[in-house]
Amino acid sequence: MGGRKNLSPPPSGRTNLASCIVATIFLIFITIIILIIFFTLFKPKTPAIAVTAVQLPSFSTTNTTVTFTISHYIAVNNPNRGVFTHYDSSLQLLYAGNQVGFMFVPSGKIEARRTQYMAATFSVKSFPLLSVINRQPEGMNGLRIGPSLEIETKMEMPGRVRVLHFFTHHVEAKAECKVVIAINGGSVLGFRC
Numbered sequence: 001m002g003g004r005k006n007l008s009p010p011p012s013g014r015t016n017l018a019s020c021i022v023a024t025i026f027l028i029f030i031t032i033i034i035l036i037i038f039f040t041l042f043k044p045k046t047p048a049i050a051v052t053a054v055q056l057p058s059f060s061t062t063n064t065t066v067t068f069t070i071s072h073y074i075a076v077n078n079p080n081r082g083v084f085t086h087y088d089s090s091l092q093l094l095y096a097g098n099q100v101g102f103m104f105v106p107s108g109k110i111e112a113r114r115t116q117y118m119a120a121t122f123s124v125k126s127f128p129l130l131s132v133i134n135r136q137p138e139g140m141n142g143l144r145i146g147p148s149l150e151i152e153t154k155m156e157m158p159g160r161v162r163v164l165h166f167f168t169h170h171v172e173a174k175a176e177c178k179v180v181i182a183i184n185g186g187s188v189l190g191f192r193c
Helices: 013-041
Strands: 048-062 065-078 084-086 089-095 098-105 108-110 114-128 133-135 146-163 167-182 188-192
Touching: 048 114, 048 146, 048 167, 048 188, 065 084, 065 146, 065 167, 089 114, 098 114, 098 146, 108 114
Parallel strands: none
Antiparallel strands: 048 065, 065 114, 084 108, 084 146, 089 098, 089 146, 133 146, 146 167, 167 188
């Protein structure tokens, strides 16, 4: 007696189509999960600029004009998992809404999750005093601080963060500060950022 072979019929076109649809849905689902994890862990963040100190190594006033050299000390923190490359960075000095000083900051790189300390010193050409703030007596001794002027500093640090060596994201860090300077002696009375 010859045995009868049980052959299954070849899969139909509908079975192949259903398998392709299931495989495609699975791949889309996996891709979405990978993108969610990627953007959760590696989402580019804007670096933070903190002004740590402002000093005036030289300061002079004559009649109604003032000339000085300003030193700006900053800390730039890169919170990203990739290197922050900055370029075209600048530091502006404003008095009464007018630019009285400007300096380009050299391009550079800040490693992932690191803080880089920088110093910028430049001379400010003589400019006329438009308004002088007279400080009222302060403190328990009633010490009079005397006349002062307020300047504003603006730092802009555009750049890009490279994530996983493939993707780049444009970021721009900014910091604005108001600095109060005593006209008698040129000491920095305080700054607020």
